[in-house]
Amino acid sequence: MMDFDLTQCQLGSPLALARGEHLFQMHDAANGELYYVRSGHIKLYQQCPDGVERIIDFVQPGDWLGVDTIGEPERHASALALTDCELDLVPYRQLAELMDREPYSCDLFSAMLSREIERQQIAAATLRSAGACQRIVLFLLQRAGKAPADPAEEIHAALPMSRQEISDYLGLTPATVSRTLSLLKRNGWIALGQRGFVVQSREALEQLAAGMPLTEVPALA
Amino acid sequence: MMDFDLTQCQLGSPLALARGEHLFQMHDAANGELYYVRSGHIKLYQQCPDGVERIIDFVQPGDWLGVDTIGEPERHASALALTDCELDLVPYRQLAELMDREPYSCDLFSAMLSREIERQQIAAATLRSAGACQRIVLFLLQRAGKAPADPAEEIHAALPMSRQEISDYLGLTPATVSRTLSLLKRNGWIALGQRGFVVQSREALEQLAAGMPLTEVPALA
DNA sequence: CGGGCCCTTGATATGAGTCAAGGGTGGTGG
DNA sequence: CCACCACCCTTGACTCATATCAAGGGCCCG
Numbered sequence: 001m002m003d004f005d006l007t008q009c010q011l012g013s014p015l016a017l018a019r020g021e022h023l024f025q026m027h028d029a030a031n032g033e034l035y036y037v038r039s040g041h042i043k044l045y046q047q048c049p050d051g052v053e054r055i056i057d058f059v060q061p062g063d064w065l066g067v068d069t070i071g072e073p074e075r076h077a078s079a080l081a082l083t084d085c086e087l088d089l090v091p092y093r094q095l096a097e098l099m100d101r102e103p104y105s106c107d108l109f110s111a112m113l114s115r116e117i118e119r120q121q122i123a124a125a126t127l128r129s130a131g132a133c134q135r136i137v138l139f140l141l142q143r144a145g146k147a148p149a150d151p152a153e154e155i156h157a158a159l160p161m162s163r164q165e166i167s168d169y170l171g172l173t174p175a176t177v178s179r180t181l182s183l184l185k186r187n188g189w190i191a192l193g194q195r196g197f198v199v200q201s202r203e204a205l206e207q208l209a210a211g212m213p214l215t216e217v218p219a220l221a
Numbered sequence: 222m223m224d225f226d227l228t229q230c231q232l233g234s235p236l237a238l239a240r241g242e243h244l245f246q247m248h249d250a251a252n253g254e255l256y257y258v259r260s261g262h263i264k265l266y267q268q269c270p271d272g273v274e275r276i277i278d279f280v281q282p283g284d285w286l287g288v289d290t291i292g293e294p295e296r297h298a299s300a301l302a303l304t305d306c307e308l309d310l311v312p313y314r315q316l317a318e319l320m321d322r323e324p325y326s327c328d329l330f331s332a333m334l335s336r337e338i339e340r341q342q343i344a345a346a347t348l349r350s351a352g353a354c355q356r357i358v359l360f361l362l363q364r365a366g367k368a369p370a371d372p373a374e375e376i377h378a379a380l381p382m383s384r385q386e387i388s389d390y391l392g393l394t395p396a397t398v399s400r401t402l403s404l405l406k407r408n409g410w411i412a413l414g415q416r417g418f419v420v421q422s423r424e425a426l427e428q429l430a431a432g433m434p435l436t437e438v439p440a441l442a
Numbered sequence: 443c444g445g446g447c448c449c450t451t452g453a454t455a456t457g458a459g460t461c462a463a464g465g466g467t468g469g470t471g472g
Numbered sequence: 473c474c475a476c477c478a479c480c481c482t483t484g485a486c487t488c489a490t491a492t493c494a495a496g497g498g499c500c501c502g
Contacts, residue, residue, distance in 0.1 A: 071332025111292025
């Protein structure tokens with residue numbers, strides 16, 4: 001089945017968001033508004049009663065935002081731009097009209113929601129059974145995306161969130177995240193920049209993600 | 222918004238499943254078949270390459286099954302009946318036809334999928350930040366369902382899965398689950414039967430679920 | 443009645459959390 | 473433009489929760 005393609009359907013109106021701006025806040029009216037992320041990174045989080053923030057997800061280019069609030073009156077989380085973003089605002093009503101007119105579009109939309117459910121299920125089940133190192137490497141691989149055609153090519157990926165935010169998201173502490181990243185770096189598998197990283201050995205990361213224990217590799221002479 | 226109500230729509234064909242039977246297995250053709258669970262309990266799990274099984278979810282009466290595989294050719298998990306079950310088999314095609322004919326039905330279906338995404342997100346985020354006791358109590362409260370009208374009434378809930386399965390699902394070990402349940406029992410907050418339990422103090426459980434630390438309560442003289 | 447499996451419980455090991463100090467980076471104001 | 477300051481990141485020592493290993497007990501099934 002082909003992917004649900006917005007541009008093909010002429011849906012949505014463009015919307016820019018600057019770093020640090022909220023797209024919406026918890027308890028805002030949802031109004032059946034969905035968003036498609038063209039560029040930039042957004043964090044979805046809840047402000048818990050005790051003041052701690054709980055991170056629901058990091059939204060990347062190509063992801064949809066708001067599919068968890070169709071038919072709900074209120075947003076159940078806040079969305080904050082971690083970088084400047086370009087979005088398409090897509091009212092659900094517009095999609096519904098399309099689905100009335102266009103056969104298959106309903107199937108495509110259902111399939112998109114369905115994939116999202118699957119993604120959440122798998123992610124949750126994986127994280128539950130994984131240790132700290134595995135969680136972090138899986139997170140990094142998610143950020144890095146698919147392997148490039150040329151395996152020798154290095155992959156630069158953005159990491160626009162703080163260590164605190166990463167650790168919240170993974171159910172760890174900032175200290176553990178920092179330690180693990182440092183060890184991955186010492187082993188020469190990634191390079192760390194201020195707001196990003198470079199995959200230097202995807203193979204090593206994939207072995208770690210598959211459950212290989214993480215040990216310090218002695219430096220070559 | 223009202224709930225998506227199958228009985229009202231005259232959809233689906235009934236289907237019985239005996240304890241121990243598989244409804245489907247991983248990699249089976251999905252054929253766009255959804256199921257609505259009328260009674261009984263089903264576990265959704267993946268058989269990992271290393272032989273360990275990873276539990277995705279426990280499905281209860283009132284839940285839908287298969288909403289994670291709409292538009293996918295294959296099941297990505299196996300479904301096994303933990304008890305005898307009564308299901309309704311609902312082909313997605315039938316729902317799609319309904320959505321063509323009936324205004325709003327499409328919205329109801331989208332809303333149902335959307336709620337499922339939300340449910341997964343919240344559950345995952347909660348489990349990540351919770352310790353062993355909190356996870357277990359949240360799990361028990363999920364099984365027990367809503368509080369009864371009469372607060373004094375005791376709630377009997379089914380627990381048709383093994384400790385091994387519970388611990389897999391929660392990302393713990395059977396030993397930890399057993400210990401924690403024993404402690405809850407010693408404190409008089411639950412009673413344990415072979416294949417079920419009774420909530421004796423919902424208040425205590427809800428405090429634990431909200432983060433109260435679990436300590437042994439000395440027995441009264 | 444016997445056997446196997448799962449559940450329970452104890453002792454010990456270990457991975458991750460906590461607490462705390464030091465260092466780098468980016469932002470701000472002089 | 474530079475200097476200061478605040479915040480976050482890193483790193484170390486120690487603690488604690490949970491996993492691991494292992495033995496005993498109870499339930500269900502044959």
